[in-house]
Amino acid sequence: MDLPPERLAGGSTVGGALSTGASGPRRLQRGGIRDLVLGATVVLADGTVASSGGKVVKNVAGYDLAKLLTGAYGTLGVVVRAAFRLHPARPGRAFVVATGPLADVAARARDVIASQLAPAAVEIDRPAGSDVAEVAVLLEGTGNAVGQRAAAAAEVLGGRVQDEPPGWWAALPGATRAEAVGTYAKATATLTGVARLLAAARDAEQRYGVGVALRGTAAGVLHTMVTGSPEATAFAVGHLRGATPSPREGTVTVLRASREVRAALDAWGPVGGLDLMRAVKQQLDPGRNLAPGRFVGGI
Helix, strand or coil: CCCCHHHHCCCCHHHHHEEECCCCCCCHHHHHHHHHHHEEEEEECCEEEEEEECCCCCCCCCHHHHHHCCCCCCCCCCEEEEEEEECCCCCEEEEEEEEHHHHHHHHHHHHHHHCCCCCCCCEEEECCCCCCEEEEEEEEECCCCCHHHHHHHHHCCCCEEEECCCCCCCCCCCCCCCCCCCCEEEEEEEECCCHHHHHHHHHHHHHHHHEEEEEEEEECCEEECCCCEHHHHHHHHHHHHCCCCHHHHHEEEEEEHHHHHHHHHCCCCCCHHHHHHHHHHHHHHHCCHHHHCHHHHCC
């Protein structure tokens, strides 16, 4: 599932990865964990054991349980078993790395994604306070084809080919002790919206005196660490949310923050389909026994 190494080291479980919708760099080529899960067995709030694609009971008829519970943060059921689509490990790999101004890096990363090079991952790292970012492309395959594709990617990026990933690869911002004091969020954007998100991070720093680090896939799932006072952090998160015209085109969800920061902002922000989410919660957990109030809209 290509999860961040610090989550694995911290004891992340398969059920936990499903419940939080976790993913890593290869999400670009292989999809997120929601795309890889084929089925799941879950225990519902009333004790019913149900399996997607198998046992059908009144409360869950018509739902793809595995996908429904992915990213629901344990508010709909407890995952006890899951089956996944597997991909073969490819023996050859190469990385291509380049650095440049924020807008240029976003554009070059977009060019690689749109090319015929079939990258396994295209990641961007923008440290807090920086006017530049680094992009790293992972090419996987067999034989000489990997080297040829890496050379072509280096030409597109204006970068260099190397055997190992950059030090920040696959790690979440805040993974080191020096970075860990701050508010951790996950930002999503369209392929073209990544450039706006990078620009919004720099603008938020200049306006509110905060630090905003961004790291993740150039296809539009970026992990964010904001450092600053609770009030300034709330303004910065709101500014990042303003970079996406609508919830369909991007979101910024606060996943870890102090009580003071949480009191100053809405951790989830605008979300589409909230009435439908509440209806599903009512059907699967009418007594609100599973993680009440943990999810968006107090679900």
